[in-house]
Amino acid sequence: MTSLPFVASDQLPAVIVPLVAGDFDELGRLAADCAQTAGIDALEWRVDALAAGLSAKAGDVFPAGLAAISAHTDLPVLLTIRTDSEGGAANLDEDAYTALIRQAIAAGPAAVDIEFARRDAGELITAAAEAGVASVASAHDFTDTPPSKQLLRTLKAMADLGADVAKIAVMPHNRSDVLEALEAADRGRARLRIPIIVIAMGRRGRLTRLIGGEFGSAATFATVGEGSAPGQVSVPEVRQTLQILVGED
């Protein structure tokens, strides 16, 4: 298992908790809940969940939000602005997305999510590297699961662009789709030099959140309170499964 660059290295996949909060008070409360919960390696602040919405001029939200979190915990923060085209709440054109991610990087989170499909993904990955912020390239398909070969091509393209981590989340319709996702993880782990995360969402894909690490996925997103995507499981449930999987024969 290659570990995430922004998480202390471990044999197990990192457990990342999404913080889905409408305002900074709620964000602080969620961070405090996470500080009381064992088994979390990193937090993902889903900035797009802010009820006030985001515009290209919303740069001051990043330091304010990171401060609300760090008042309660030292856990590393992955900062994510998920656009509506990838299942999130942010409605941004390419210029606004680029401007916001640049401001997010300037606020100095441990890591930043960069949607691979965005026009400026490459320059944003470079900007993150120059600022010493780890980049997590991401792609989401909320309707289908492309074949594993195609998933692998996307993971490789993310690595070729210089991302520190390559992540894909897909929606399976049957067991074969789940196997495609697991196969992409397995091959990606063998072929790519960066950590990868492959998730199948929804009830059918839930098992990938529990056993994905065995196939090479470097992290799993688990909940404290509200989740951020279909099929997520709570932190204690994920931890219990991971302990069973790494237990002695």
Ligand SMILES: O=C1C[C@@](O)(C(=O)O)C[C@@H](O)[C@@H]1O
């Ligand atoms: O990319 C991902 C993965 C995810 O969509 C999931 O399915 O767990 C949850 C998102 O918050 C995160 O940004």
